[in-house]
Amino acid sequence: MAITYSIVGVAMLNRRGCGILLHPTSLPGPGGIGSIGVDARRFIELLVAMGMSYWQVLPLTPPACGNSPYSAFSAFGGNPLLIDMEQIRHDGDNEASSGDHYPEDHVDFAAVAVKKMAWLSNAGSTFLRSKETPRTIEFRHFCETTDWLHDFALFMALKNRFHGTGWINWPADAGHITREMHKQYSEELAHEIALQKYIQWQVSKQWQELRRYANERGIAIIGDIPIFVAYDSADVWSHRELFLLDTMGNPTVVAGVPPDYFSAIGQFWGNPHYDWDVMERNGYRWWIKRFASVFELFDIVRIDHFRGFEAAWHVAATAKTAIEGRWITGPKEKLFDALQADLGPLAVIAEDLGVITPEVNALRDRYNFPGMKILQFAFDSAGADTDLPHNHVKHGVVYTGTHDNDTTKGWYDALSGAERNEMNAYLGTSGEDGACDMMRAALMSVADTAIIPFQDILKLGSEARMNIPGTPFGNWEWRFSWDMLPQDITTSVRSRIQRYGREPQGEFRYDS
Numbered sequence: 001m002a003i004t005y006s007i008v009g010v011a012m013l014n015r016r017g018c019g020i021l022l023h024p025t026s027l028p029g030p031g032g033i034g035s036i037g038v039d040a041r042r043f044i045e046l047l048v049a050m051g052m053s054y055w056q057v058l059p060l061t062p063p064a065c066g067n068s069p070y071s072a073f074s075a076f077g078g079n080p081l082l083i084d085m086e087q088i089r090h091d092g093d094n095e096a097s098s099g100d101h102y103p104e105d106h107v108d109f110a111a112v113a114v115k116k117m118a119w120l121s122n123a124g125s126t127f128l129r130s131k132e133t134p135r136t137i138e139f140r141h142f143c144e145t146t147d148w149l150h151d152f153a154l155f156m157a158l159k160n161r162f163h164g165t166g167w168i169n170w171p172a173d174a175g176h177i178t179r180e181m182h183k184q185y186s187e188e189l190a191h192e193i194a195l196q197k198y199i200q201w202q203v204s205k206q207w208q209e210l211r212r213y214a215n216e217r218g219i220a221i222i223g224d225i226p227i228f229v230a231y232d233s234a235d236v237w238s239h240r241e242l243f244l245l246d247t248m249g250n251p252t253v254v255a256g257v258p259p260d261y262f263s264a265i266g267q268f269w270g271n272p273h274y275d276w277d278v279m280e281r282n283g284y285r286w287w288i289k290r291f292a293s294v295f296e297l298f299d300i301v302r303i304d305h306f307r308g309f310e311a312a313w314h315v316a317a318t319a320k321t322a323i324e325g326r327w328i329t330g331p332k333e334k335l336f337d338a339l340q341a342d343l344g345p346l347a348v349i350a351e352d353l354g355v356i357t358p359e360v361n362a363l364r365d366r367y368n369f370p371g372m373k374i375l376q377f378a379f380d381s382a383g384a385d386t387d388l389p390h391n392h393v394k395h396g397v398v399y400t401g402t403h404d405n406d407t408t409k410g411w412y413d414a415l416s417g418a419e420r421n422e423m424n425a426y427l428g429t430s431g432e433d434g435a436c437d438m439m440r441a442a443l444m445s446v447a448d449t450a451i452i453p454f455q456d457i458l459k460l461g462s463e464a465r466m467n468i469p470g471t472p473f474g475n476w477e478w479r480f481s482w483d484m485l486p487q488d489i490t491t492s493v494r495s496r497i498q499r500y501g502r503e504p505q506g507e508f509r510y511d512s
């Protein structure tokens with residue numbers, strides 16, 4: 001199935017189209033956080049009415065540090081907070097309804113997580129006590145055919161037992177688990193493990209239903225795969241041999257980037273680096289499973305920090321900043337050859353931002369992966385000429401900004417007078433509506449694919465920014481409400497989509 005989906009995604013990236021960037025947590029709805037329920041379906045209908053072809057989301061994995069979808073407890077699992085509780089009640093697993101009140105303009109992750117995980121625990125316990133039905137058979141099949149599931153469920157059960165601490169601080173028989181203790185803990189924590197599996201089944205089932213709903217209406221889902229995984233994750237805990245760790249399990253070097261557009265001292269991410277020699281010897285099986293997993297979720301996948309596969313910035317784990325690192329060669333074509341040999345053509349967008357070398361471009365072009373252009377980078381003093389529209393290429397993806405940028409209105413308002421004048425002169429506009437001018441430039445671009453953050457469609461300011469790189473807290477919280485939408489949003493957006501030749505061309509369907 002992954003191969004079928006990927007081939008269709010590759011074809012879509014070679015035709016003119018437009019999409020919206022919005023993470024599901026930013027959707028309106030009850031429960032204090034956007035979910036993959038009725039409001040997600042309403043959003044898909046809005047995309048159709050606007051003439052869009054794509055909905056781009058951030059990683060759907062269970063967030064760990066700072067609630068970031070790019071720092072997850074698993075590279076394979078789903079985020080429980082996205083589950084639609086109305087569907088849970090409809091299935092009869094939990095009849096309780098929430099009387100709690102949450103802010104509507106942002107997510108209070110701490111409050112939402114406590115309440116929602118308690119609901120899901122009660123729902124799972126109810127389900128696990130039920131007699132055999134088609135649903136219990138479906139659940140058992142999911143558990144038996146999802147090979148990463150048990151280790152993840154055991155990891156989360158142990159994390160709960162040890163009060164949320166990182167695995168490196170667990171007792172040795174759990175942190176550095178042996179096959180014998182793996183079996184023993186699996187028996188001791190059987191109920192908690194089963195609850196974790198129930199939650200993952202619900203995320204998977206609800207997301208697949210939503211994806212099918214989108215595909216049937218001509219909307220393809222663009223997902224996101226971070227190159228690195230979190231240190232405190234089931235992936236590192238259960239596969240320590242695949243990472244550069246010392247004998248105690250501590251990282252020897254960690255990931256980051258040197259000084260760049262976002263930070264004068266670089267970005268110190270802290271993720272452990274892969275042991276590519278070990279991965280090559282085992283045929284890159286972990287990566288093949290990972291890509292197969294994401295193509296079961298998405299039609300097209302954006303690879304975050306693609307340049308790290310050519311060479312990655314290695315920083316000593318004891319360093320204070322990312323400045324004193326060095327570039328270390330990655331797996332390059334050996335990994336992608338292995339992926340394509342197993343999965344077929346990959347419907348991939350390469351996030352090729354930052355310090356890009358001819359070698360990175362060559363790796364991207366070897367597989368015909370479209371790269372990214374960010375219009376905000378083109379028009380400020382720290383930007384790059386390569387992002388200016390006259391330097392775009394047809395087989396590419398243009399963004400006004402991404403989840404890491406300010407909203408375009410907020411960014412434009414913060415420009416100096418000279419920068420605004422230069423941008424306005426280049427675009428031939430008056431500058432009365434900078435956000436609209438930038439969207440028009442993206443739609444006019446020769447790049448086949450244009451992606452606009454929903455905040456820019458709504459012309460919102462910096463209060464709607466999703467993330468500020470390098471800041472660990474206070475991000476990922478923004479939500480919109482339906483009353484923010486102008487009455488003419490569908491007609492005004494669709495007319496622009498049509499004007500620049502980006503409306504859907506015929507139907508696309510996936511095999512069930």
